[in-house]
Amino acid sequence: MEQRELPVLLVNEVGSVHGVLEAHVEFLKKHFHLITMKEFLKNKNHWSKKVQAIYLWWHKPIINRELLESLPDLKVIANSGVGMDHLDLKLISSFGVKMANAPHAVSSSTADTGMALLLASARRLVEGNIAVSPDTACFAADWLGDEVSGATLGIIGMGRIGYKVAKRAKAFEMKILYHNRNRRTEEEEQAVGAIYCTKIEDLLQQSDFVMLVVSLTPQTHKLFGKKELELMKPTATLINISRGPVVDQDALVEALQTGVIKAAALDVTYPEPLPRDHPLLKLKNILITPHLGIKTDKATRMITEEAVANILAALNGLPMPNEVFP
Numbered sequence: 001m002e003q004r005e006l007p008v009l010l011v012n013e014v015g016s017v018h019g020v021l022e023a024h025v026e027f028l029k030k031h032f033h034l035i036t037m038k039e040f041l042k043n044k045n046h047w048s049k050k051v052q053a054i055y056l057w058w059h060k061p062i063i064n065r066e067l068l069e070s071l072p073d074l075k076v077i078a079n080s081g082v083g084m085d086h087l088d089l090k091l092i093s094s095f096g097v098k099m100a101n102a103p104h105a106v107s108s109s110t111a112d113t114g115m116a117l118l119l120a121s122a123r124r125l126v127e128g129n130i131a132v133s134p135d136t137a138c139f140a141a142d143w144l145g146d147e148v149s150g151a152t153l154g155i156i157g158m159g160r161i162g163y164k165v166a167k168r169a170k171a172f173e174m175k176i177l178y179h180n181r182n183r184r185t186e187e188e189e190q191a192v193g194a195i196y197c198t199k200i201e202d203l204l205q206q207s208d209f210v211m212l213v214v215s216l217t218p219q220t221h222k223l224f225g226k227k228e229l230e231l232m233k234p235t236a237t238l239i240n241i242s243r244g245p246v247v248d249q250d251a252l253v254e255a256l257q258t259g260v261i262k263a264a265a266l267d268v269t270y271p272e273p274l275p276r277d278h279p280l281l282k283l284k285n286i287l288i289t290p291h292l293g294i295k296t297d298k299a300t301r302m303i304t305e306e307a308v309a310n311i312l313a314a315l316n317g318l319p320m321p322n323e324v325f326p
């Protein structure tokens with residue numbers, strides 16, 4: 001039987017911090033001849049005219065002009081998540097290379113992470129877990145937290161993930177406010193009981209929990225600073241599941257130190273991870289997780305499946321399910 005020549009897919013590594021998961025390799029190899037960056041660099045002359053696609057597993061390899069110039073047959077780059085802020089889309093596109101992200105795969109798990117941070121922070125789960133011992137005064141007033149049911153959640157960014165957060169918050173009997181560039185339809189709003197705030201200020205003044213779910217763009221860089229924090233209730237908690245640089249971290253440190261807001265729960269920071277001596281790590285009224293957003297077995301598998309579908313479409317000249325334009 002004639003051997004079908006598979007298109008060459010470049011990935012950074014396999015099975016390490018910056019590598020595609022070992023569990024996905026077999027699936028990828030059904031569709032591609034997989035090579036790692038190390039193999040590519042070892043035999044650059046051989047591979048450079050063969051690589052047709054790159055699968056970026058959490059920001060690696062770094063896509064810069066030098067790499068793009070060395071890959072004349074590159075047709076498509078598939079990103080493992082939804083956020084494309086680590087890529088120079090204009091540069092990539094100027095090389096005639098298409099790009100795709102994985103918006104469907106990530107939305108439920110990221111929304112779950114947002115809700116988990118909200119609940120854990122409101123009910124002090126992490127503090128409780130660290131403190132528990134045979135001597136813990138289980139009924140002490142020290143353990144009072146915030147009631148989630150009946151509280152107001154303000155969602156900033158009502159895309160796919162924001163909307164899924166709203167669905168979850170509705171099930172927790174929360175009142176939901178949202179602010180977004182585009183208003184959702186009346187049916188969509190009613191389905192989750194979300195009320196649109198034209199002005200971000202109105203949302204901030206009324207919310208007990210404010211969750212950031214916007215993508216990082218030049219418009220949202222440091223969207224949340226001193227002014228926004230001061231508009232929040234002193235009893236409110238800020239939750240960030242978007243990108244670290246959406247928040248002015250210096251302003252956040254000050255707001256948490258001086259009681260401008262009650263607490264924060266962050267799945268994203270800048271840089272990631274924070275250096276050991278970072279002031280955010282010294283605060284008691286903060287919960288920080290290491291960008292857990294999508295990290296479930298199911299979501300990561302779906303991300304790889306979405307990437308493969310996008311790459312194959314691009315290589316076959318078909319419309320890509322999730323093409324991203326500069």
Ligand SMILES: O=C(O)C(=O)CO
Pocket residue numbers: 080081082083084106110291292293294
């Ligand atoms: O999909 C992304 O870009 C994420 O960061 C999810 O956490």
